[in-house]
Amino acid sequence: MTSPPPPDPEPFRAEVREWCRTHVPTGWRDAQTGVSDEEFVSFQKQWFGELREAGYAVPHWPLAWGGGLSVGEQIVLYQELAAHDAPRLVLAFVAIHHAASTLLAAGTDEQRARHLPAILDGEIWVQGFSEPDAGSDLASLRTAARREGDAYVVNGQKLWASGAKYAGWCLLLARTDPGAPKRHGISYFLLDMRSQGVEVRPIRQATGESHFSEIFLNDVEIPATHLIGPENGGWQVAQATLSAERGMTMLELAERLGHAGFTWLLDACRRPNAEGLRPIDDSLVLDRLAGFETEIAGLRAMCRSLAVRHETGHVGPADASVVKLYYSELLQRMTNFGADVAGLAGSTRIIKPMSSGWESGAWVLDFIGSWEWTIPGGTSEIQRTIIAERALQMPRA
Amino acid sequence: MNIDLSPEALEYGGLVKRALESAGGDGLLRTFESEPERRDGVISPVLGELGAWDLDPRGSGDELEAAAALCRAVGYWAVAYPVAERLCRSATLESDGLVVVADVAPAAAIGGSDLRWAAVTLDGRRSLVTACPLVESPRTSAFVARLMLEPLDDDGADDVVLGVLLPCWTLLGMLDRALDLVRAYVLERQQFGQPLAAFQGVQFQLTDAEVERAGLEELAKYALWSVESAQPASLRDALAVRVAAIEAADTVFRVAHQLHGAIGFCDETTLSWISRYSGPLRRLPFGLSETLHQLSNRTRRDGLPGVFSGGQGQ
Numbered sequence A: 001m002t003s004p005p006p007p008d009p010e011p012f013r014a015e016v017r018e019w020c021r022t023h024v025p026t027g028w029r030d031a032q033t034g035v036s037d038e039e040f041v042s043f044q045k046q047w048f049g050e051l052r053e054a055g056y057a058v059p060h061w062p063l064a065w066g067g068g069l070s071v072g073e074q075i076v077l078y079q080e081l082a083a084h085d086a087p088r089l090v091l092a093f094v095a096i097h098h099a100a101s102t103l104l105a106a107g108t109d110e111q112r113a114r115h116l117p118a119i120l121d122g123e124i125w126v127q128g129f130s131e132p133d134a135g136s137d138l139a140s141l142r143t144a145a146r147r148e149g150d151a152y153v154v155n156g157q158k159l160w161a162s163g164a165k166y167a168g169w170c171l172l173l174a175r176t177d178p179g180a181p182k183r184h185g186i187s188y189f190l191l192d193m194r195s196q197g198v199e200v201r202p203i204r205q206a207t208g209e210s211h212f213s214e215i216f217l218n219d220v221e222i223p224a225t226h227l228i229g230p231e232n233g234g235w236q237v238a239q240a241t242l243s244a245e246r247g248m249t250m251l252e253l254a255e256r257l258g259h260a261g262f263t264w265l266l267d268a269c270r271r272p273n274a275e276g277l278r279p280i281d282d283s284l285v286l287d288r289l290a291g292f293e294t295e296i297a298g299l300r301a302m303c304r305s306l307a308v309r310h311e312t313g314h315v316g317p318a319d320a321s322v323v324k325l326y327y328s329e330l331l332q333r334m335t336n337f338g339a340d341v342a343g344l345a346g347s348t349r350i351i352k353p354m355s356s357g358w359e360s361g362a363w364v365l366d367f368i369g370s371w372e373w374t375i376p377g378g379t380s381e382i383q384r385t386i387i388a389e390r391a392l393q394m395p396r397a
Numbered sequence B: 001m002n003i004d005l006s007p008e009a010l011e012y013g014g015l016v017k018r019a020l021e022s023a024g025g026d027g028l029l030r031t032f033e034s035e036p037e038r039r040d041g042v043i044s045p046v047l048g049e050l051g052a053w054d055l056d057p058r059g060s061g062d063e064l065e066a067a068a069a070l071c072r073a074v075g076y077w078a079v080a081y082p083v084a085e086r087l088c089r090s091a092t093l094e095s096d097g098l099v100v101v102a103d104v105a106p107a108a109a110i111g112g113s114d115l116r117w118a119a120v121t122l123d124g125r126r127s128l129v130t131a132c133p134l135v136e137s138p139r140t141s142a143f144v145a146r147l148m149l150e151p152l153d154d155d156g157a158d159d160v161v162l163g164v165l166l167p168c169w170t171l172l173g174m175l176d177r178a179l180d181l182v183r184a185y186v187l188e189r190q191q192f193g194q195p196l197a198a199f200q201g202v203q204f205q206l207t208d209a210e211v212e213r214a215g216l217e218e219l220a221k222y223a224l225w226s227v228e229s230a231q232p233a234s235l236r237d238a239l240a241v242r243v244a245a246i247e248a249a250d251t252v253f254r255v256a257h258q259l260h261g262a263i264g265f266c267d268e269t270t271l272s273w274i275s276r277y278s279g280p281l282r283r284l285p286f287g288l289s290e291t292l293h294q295l296s297n298r299t300r301r302d303g304l305p306g307v308f309s310g311g312q313g314q
């Protein structure tokens, strides 16, 4: 018995194209260069609103909650958005991916009903997992939550929380049983960032931006109804969030890399210099480009197949790690090459528009930014460990 | 063929390193980024006292080696002051320093300098330079300024080799430092109940970086010998060093950042500063592809003798 053929996405492509033509704001790159936090946030919220109106903001969510596009349609959507150089949903990223997948996987009906529509209305989320001494060894986290009546009282410090300064809600891991083995004493909470005792301090980065923050938690009360999953069962819930970060988010990023990043790289290589010479006519350059094209084709195929397996519940224990590792290292090499061929223009103008992707065409900055990719959501070394132990069944080191 | 630096040159490099440390060490770059106009007033006298500005690297092998050791020490502290570029000033031009530029859109990390600068292309075309004022803060520009050139002559063949080579010694110093920093970091930072350095996966990355750095060091010494002994292939040797330097920098900084984890992107770590200011040295006058292109064109034409051929080109 064969399954029916997937619906032809071409009419859908025409629809998205038409929508992009009329909705992607022209000149947003210039308008988003060097803007204040407020302008960035308001632009992101407005763009999110437009996508939501069209049904394009959360295509990967179940139909009942406002999504429901097939994997094939999602790919078409991401391709067209990238090809039309649409802004990315940077601000809503954690909300629509990590928060949503956590709520869908482990939330109660009330929790879903409270937050999923709110996310569609623009609720911003941050992930509060890492701590100063708990990076790769996340399970050693020390932020403590003590049950007192109907609430938990939380004390501790979170680090590297991306976008915390904009967030209304936080996905929080805290230790509820200090006596249990490391992974068995952790619980997962939904924390309202406006609660008393929450303090956010932005961290300044090498690029001059403050992409992430420290979060200090001082006797913060979290209602017990905001525990997600069982008490002391937070580690398992967190795996769902992390695998969303490693896996499903890649579908969009891979199409971006293919339909925006690579196109710009080609443009840069086709641009004649003052002497009329084009980098693309150099065989060294051509070799590299061909190599990237091949790798991107591989990446896109892997992401598609991962998304399909995700839908059918057949994801292998290390599949998402393979994709994340592949993407992040490819992005690094590609942006490095971009910085190389962009030459001087890439060296004196070191500023990139907000709301752009990991490949913005400001190659030098993109390259610096790409280094960050091999670290969050489990570093490349941790991904390799997962692949070795869970896919290849190697002994644990 | 002895390519090792003389003991005197090594000692001199050590002196410079200590003098810069006393003058502020890592704090120098931090000061200069926020107060760029202080660079000359701080660095010129410190190095002047050590005779840096009297060195004539084109004059004798000893002085050339001292100049290389000096650049390396300056790179170690990443002081973002054009020392190599001052040292390789032309013997036949009225200027305080020399930068190698690409044929198009010339630029160099000499923004905000009051000195008189000259420029030379790989083909030996020389010009006088006016640096455009820095439009962006050093934080984002790393002192890279566009240059306006007033053409002079085509006699720069003798100037260009050192112009390519000495900045590679500065970059080598930065790689020395990046490795020192990451080594210290992985010995100290603990995860999973042990120092990161105890994981073999961490050790292997560090060793890969060290192998790159050590390879660059040997090649840089070889090219110095090539210049000292006036080998016909010295420009190609210098370009080969530049290729190795860019590749080594890619590996060393990638590993150093990766092993620092998230903290490596924050200005609390010296690595963040060093890698930011290594940018101009790696990208200007041109990056890896163009350097390879230039090298392969010249090699196709003239061959590349290399370390083990007794030093004779074809």
Ligand SMILES: Cc1cc2nc3c(=O)[nH]c(=O)nc-3n(C[C@H](O)[C@H](O)[C@H](O)COP(=O)(O)OP(=O)(O)OC[C@H]3O[C@@H](n4cnc5c(N)ncnc54)[C@H](O)[C@@H]3O)c2cc1C
Pocket: A126, A127, A128, A129, A130, A132, A134, A135, A136, A137, A159, A160, A161, A162, A163, A212, A372, A373, A375, A376, A377, A378, A379, A380, A381, A382, B189, B191, B192, B196, B199, B201, B202, B258, B259, B260, B261, B262, B263
């Ligand atoms: C851009 C960015 C955004 C981030 N956003 C968030 C966020 O929103 N929320 C959040 O909670 N966290 C966030 N993080 C933090 C991220 O999850 C951590 O940085 C990551 O888990 C690594 O921890 P660490 O930085 O402490 O590095 P460490 O764990 O100290 O690791 C340092 C180096 O040692 C290696 N290493 C560690 N253990 C081993 C081992 N056993 N074998 C081999 N190598 C090993 C690592 O791979 C790494 O290269 C973000 C980080 C970055 C860079």
